[in-house]
Amino acid sequence: MKPIIFEPIGVIRTxxxxxxxxxxxxxxxxxKEGRVIVDxxxxxxxxDIDGFSHLILIYQFHLSKGYSLSVQPFLDNQHRGIxxxxxPRRPNPVGISIVSFLRRxxxxxxxxxxxxxxxxxxxxxKPYVPEFDAPEVTTTGWLEHRxxxxxxxxxxxxxx
Amino acid sequence: MKPIIFEPIGVIRTxxxxxxxxxxxxxxxxxKEGRVIVDxxxxxxxxDIDGFSHLILIYQFHLSKGYSLSVQPFLDNQHRGIxxxxxPRRPNPVGISIVSFLRRxxxxxxxxxxxxxxxxxxxxxKPYVPEFDAPEVTTTGWLEHRxxxxxxxxxxxxxx
Numbered sequence: 001m002k003p004i005i006f007e008p009i010g011v012i013r014t015x016x017x018x019x020x021x022x023x024x025x026x027x028x029x030x031x032k033e034g035r036v037i038v039d040x041x042x043x044x045x046x047x048d049i050d051g052f053s054h055l056i057l058i059y060q061f062h063l064s065k066g067y068s069l070s071v072q073p074f075l076d077n078q079h080r081g082i083x084x085x086x087x088p089r090r091p092n093p094v095g096i097s098i099v100s101f102l103r104r105x106x107x108x109x110x111x112x113x114x115x116x117x118x119x120x121x122x123x124x125x126k127p128y129v130p131e132f133d134a135p136e137v138t139t140t141g142w143l144e145h146r147x148x149x150x151x152x153x154x155x156x157x158x159x160x
Numbered sequence: 161m162k163p164i165i166f167e168p169i170g171v172i173r174t175x176x177x178x179x180x181x182x183x184x185x186x187x188x189x190x191x192k193e194g195r196v197i198v199d200x201x202x203x204x205x206x207x208d209i210d211g212f213s214h215l216i217l218i219y220q221f222h223l224s225k226g227y228s229l230s231v232q233p234f235l236d237n238q239h240r241g242i243x244x245x246x247x248p249r250r251p252n253p254v255g256i257s258i259v260s261f262l263r264r265x266x267x268x269x270x271x272x273x274x275x276x277x278x279x280x281x282x283x284x285x286k287p288y289v290p291e292f293d294a295p296e297v298t299t300t301g302w303l304e305h306r307x308x309x310x311x312x313x314x315x316x317x318x319x320x
Binding site for chain 2: 001002003004005006007008009011038042044045046047048049050051052053054056058060069070080081082083084085086090091092094096098100113121123124125126127128129130132133134135137138139140141142143144
């Protein structure tokens, strides 16, 4: 299959200058404001985005070098298959975060609960729509009873 | 910023051989089974995925050529900024779908509620975790009262 080539549409600015000490998920990043700076060439694409309380950001884990098929996630003391985790050392280092959307200022979006390192390349922005994105979930595998602790957890350097 | 180069990790097989007539979102694809065929080289990365009832699939809208910053979505009769829609003609044609996960057979995942065309290149698989992915949503902008109708809607060829 052919390689997929994306050009960043912008950059995510946050107060997290390094991976160590970052929240591991948006739920641990409450009250942390960030800015999604979209290339002015794409500003017209942001029309009508006001009014959505949450957005999906898709971005590159640009600090992740190489990948591991088995990783020890922050929330566990065992190794797990990479696709059953949200760890960054993936074959394609793509990340997604659901963030609270506060307001747009021209080509910039002010968001909250952002859990990425400053300077993260932005691939796409989508509106979060519960009818599409919030299924009735019954099971969460190895993360059961672990995910709820994620809010207080902070990253270390294991995926550098 | 540097281009981002991903290699597909597999392919999504569905019964939708063309875009026309497809459900426009997973909620409209109920009971439609699909197969996520992961390159056998990555099979070890699927360990521990059993037990999650839902997965996030990230893929390429490979049939989408070029992009528009303003589109008329299936759910509306007005033009909207592309980033306030889920339409495929995006600057980076990346899609995400939350699907029900039925079972794994070696390097293949059998899923339900899949809304992509057969042969879609797969970029990543992540576990769906409500603590990370299901915020309390208050507003959904122009999609308010429209998204709930999406289940019955079918695609036409407008984004070809």
